[in-house]
Amino acid sequence: MKLGCCYYPEHWPEELWVEDxxxxxxxxxxxxxxxxxxxxxxEPEPGRYDWAWLxxxxxxxxxxxxxxxLGTPTATPPKWLVDQMPDIVAVDADGRPRKYGSRRHxxxxxxxxxxxxxxxxxxxxxxxxxxxxVTGWQTDNExxxxxxxxxxSQAAADAFRKWLAAxxxxxxxxxxxxxNVFWSMEYRSFDEVDPPNLTVTExxxxxxxxxxxxASDEVVRFNRLQVDILRAHSPGxxxxxxxxxxxxxxxxxxxxxxxxxxxxxxxxLGFLEQYWFSEEDKLRYARQGHPDIAAFHHDLYRGCCKHxxxxxMEQQPGPVNWARWNxxxxxGMVHLWTLEAAAHGAEFCSYFRWxxxxxxxxxxxxxxxxxxxxxAPGGEEAVRAAEDLARLDLPETPxxxxxxxxxxxxxxxxxxxxxxGKDFRYVELVFEMYSALRQLGLNIDIVAPxxxxxxxxxxxxPSLPVLSQELIDHLAALDLPVxxxxxxxxxxxxxxxxxxxxxxxxxxxxxxxVGRVESLRPGxxxxxxxxxxxxxxxxxxxxxxxxxxxxxGDGALYQQGDFRYLAVxxxxxxxxxxxxxxxxxxxxxxxxxxxxxxxxxxxxYVFACNYGPGNLSLAGLxxxxxxxxxxxxxxxxxxxxxxxxxxxxxxxxQ
Ligand code: GAL
Numbered sequence: 001m002k003l004g005c006c007y008y009p010e011h012w013p014e015e016l017w018v019e020d021x022x023x024x025x026x027x028x029x030x031x032x033x034x035x036x037x038x039x040x041x042x043e044p045e046p047g048r049y050d051w052a053w054l055x056x057x058x059x060x061x062x063x064x065x066x067x068x069x070l071g072t073p074t075a076t077p078p079k080w081l082v083d084q085m086p087d088i089v090a091v092d093a094d095g096r097p098r099k100y101g102s103r104r105h106x107x108x109x110x111x112x113x114x115x116x117x118x119x120x121x122x123x124x125x126x127x128x129x130x131x132x133x134v135t136g137w138q139t140d141n142e143x144x145x146x147x148x149x150x151x152x153s154q155a156a157a158d159a160f161r162k163w164l165a166a167x168x169x170x171x172x173x174x175x176x177x178x179x180n181v182f183w184s185m186e187y188r189s190f191d192e193v194d195p196p197n198l199t200v201t202e203x204x205x206x207x208x209x210x211x212x213x214x215a216s217d218e219v220v221r222f223n224r225l226q227v228d229i230l231r232a233h234s235p236g237x238x239x240x241x242x243x244x245x246x247x248x249x250x251x252x253x254x255x256x257x258x259x260x261x262x263x264x265x266x267x268x269l270g271f272l273e274q275y276w277f278s279e280e281d282k283l284r285y286a287r288q289g290h291p292d293i294a295a296f297h298h299d300l301y302r303g304c305c306k307h308x309x310x311x312x313m314e315q316q317p318g319p320v321n322w323a324r325w326n327x328x329x330x331x332g333m334v335h336l337w338t339l340e341a342a343a344h345g346a347e348f349c350s351y352f353r354w355x356x357x358x359x360x361x362x363x364x365x366x367x368x369x370x371x372x373x374x375x376a377p378g379g380e381e382a383v384r385a386a387e388d389l390a391r392l393d394l395p396e397t398p399x400x401x402x403x404x405x406x407x408x409x410x411x412x413x414x415x416x417x418x419x420x421g422k423d424f425r426y427v428e429l430v431f432e433m434y435s436a437l438r439q440l441g442l443n444i445d446i447v448a449p450x451x452x453x454x455x456x457x458x459x460x461x462p463s464l465p466v467l468s469q470e471l472i473d474h475l476a477a478l479d480l481p482v483x484x485x486x487x488x489x490x491x492x493x494x495x496x497x498x499x500x501x502x503x504x505x506x507x508x509x510x511x512x513x514v515g516r517v518e519s520l521r522p523g524x525x526x527x528x529x530x531x532x533x534x535x536x537x538x539x540x541x542x543x544x545x546x547x548x549x550x551x552x553g554d555g556a557l558y559q560q561g562d563f564r565y566l567a568v569x570x571x572x573x574x575x576x577x578x579x580x581x582x583x584x585x586x587x588x589x590x591x592x593x594x595x596x597x598x599x600x601x602x603x604x605y606v607f608a609c610n611y612g613p614g615n616l617s618l619a620g621l622x623x624x625x626x627x628x629x630x631x632x633x634x635x636x637x638x639x640x641x642x643x644x645x646x647x648x649x650x651x652x653x654q
Contacts, residue, residue: 421519
């Protein structure tokens with residue numbers, strides 16, 4: 001795995017560039033991502049390009065032995081462009097145009113903005129496409145950041161109508177699919193259909209879901225435009241995009257299908273602070289991040305791209321500026337995050353950013369260097385990580401994991417549209433199940449619901465509301481334990497309740513029918529072996545006896561043959577118990593890891609990470625080898641430390 005950094009030569013006097021590049025190389029970095037916000041410097045006035053500074057920056061980095069990933073600047077259309085075409089800006093759900101003055105102020109659907117993007121990307125690709133130092137491209141920057149995927153602009157409305165016409169052909173088909181007879185919502189032509197915002201009460205959920213699908217397709221189309229240009233002008237270079245943490249507003253599997261490498265931006269402390277985690281977790285892991293946040297995304301994005309190629313484009317190096325609170329990572333965490341990425345098969349880990357910038361929005365965001373150029377604690381850990389990684393010989397391609405977890409972006413849009421209970425959050429359900437699997441020490445691949453599942457030993461679908469017969473048939477042919485979580489098969493693709501009720505087509509292989517569902521407010525809970533089961537519960541009609549029941553006597557889990565259906569939002573204890581049973585059916589070894597410890601196998605190595613605030617001893621841990629040969633760390637693990645040992649009897653790959 002290469003180490004790199006995100007560098008902004010345009011922020012610094014040119015006198016610093018040579019020294020910066022030399023210091024990067026001396027620190028063990030071999031890659032720099034540059035350029036993604038530079039439109040106003042590349043084209044200061046319409047049609048007048050200024051390449052000279054970028055020519056020099058790229059040569060300096062290349063001369064120092066760094067490979068360059070060049071970002072296209074389309075996340076930041078310059079002022080003159082916005083003034084020329086004021087309606088390229090996105091419009092929010094309240095109908096307010098997003099203003100110029102930060103970034104991502106464009107609407108994916110605007111045809112003239114797409115032309116402008118094609119023009120600047122072509123110019124850039126023609127100039128640098130064959131430059132020996134340029135080894136890869138990043139399209140735009142973080143699609144979806146700052147809630148910019150779904151836009152309610154005029155351009156989006158026009159494009160949506162075309163999208164609907166292509167999908168339904170006949171407006172009566174749309175009326176039937178959406179159930180528009182309800183509340184007199186029937187349309188006489190596609191031109192009458194508006195985006196689903198500013199309605200008096202909630203819009204038709206089918207209307208909303210189609211709008212989310214449309215918005216996602218617009219991102220795919222926008223990205224593909226750039227990918228096609230870059231491929232044509234820059235043969236042999238890898239094309240990437242940097243995805244985000246817990247952002248699901250577009251289908252990353254669809255965007256990833258056009259990329260060579262899926263990358264993502266890893267800010268574990270910021271994500272812990274900003275998302276749903278309990279106050280207790282937020283305090284316990286404030287300086288480490290929840291033990292599964294980074295790993296979850298590593299495994300998710302590995303599954304988003306051809307051949308499983310992926311990397312970390314931006315790695316948190318110290319405190320960030322954008323969360324509610326921004327603590328400093330514990331000493332050791334930047335090193336640990338780097339090793340965790342390597343353990344999951346990243347091709348590169350690139351720290352954001354090289355030097356903390358003293359001006360503008362991100363002046364409080366740490367870099368590898370302080371604003372005065374002194375090395376920051378994160379920089380020192382990057383050096384240590386580079387030295388440690390040099391001792392490992394990791395396989396080029398990560399091996400298939402034994403466990404597949406199915407992740408559906410569409411499921412998330414569907415449940416956001418119709419949560420039915422305030423805290424039914426799909427991503428959280430998936431994350432909790434992922435975490436339960438990881439606490440058993442299992443390697444996990446997170447894959448698309450349409451992925452081929454041959455070769456896996458067990459498959460978990462935390463919830464798949466729109467369940468296809470093909471998937472059931474595919475799984476039935478594989479002969480492995482499978483679990484479907486609550487609300488699976490509960491909707492048709494048109495967002496209707498299926499005639500046979502939930503779990504839809506699963507009923508053919510597992511005779512259970514969901515007669516009624518209920519959501520439960522916090523505190524309104526059932527009990528499973530001392531643990532609280534809340535949020536969601538279904539009444540199951542079946543002749544089968546439940547495999548697991550709640551203390552009330554109601555069934556929670558049903559099984560027939562290889563298939564299981566879970567009729568509740570499980571407690572962590574229940575999830576672990578179910579997965580341990582399935583793993584033993586699949587003849588997989590599991591560990592009962594302490595709360596703060598995680599393991600990951602890669603090549604002939606086992607990586608262990610201690611995410612806890614206290615010391616941890618690996619000695620005597622259930623199933624861990626006695627005579628392990630440690631290449632990094634020891635069996636006595638300090639907080640925020642990692643250890644790597646060779647699996648006994650297994651050679652590291654040559
Ligand atoms: C990312 C973004 C970077 C920078 C960074 C700060 O979301 O891609 O440009 O803003 O966050 O943490």
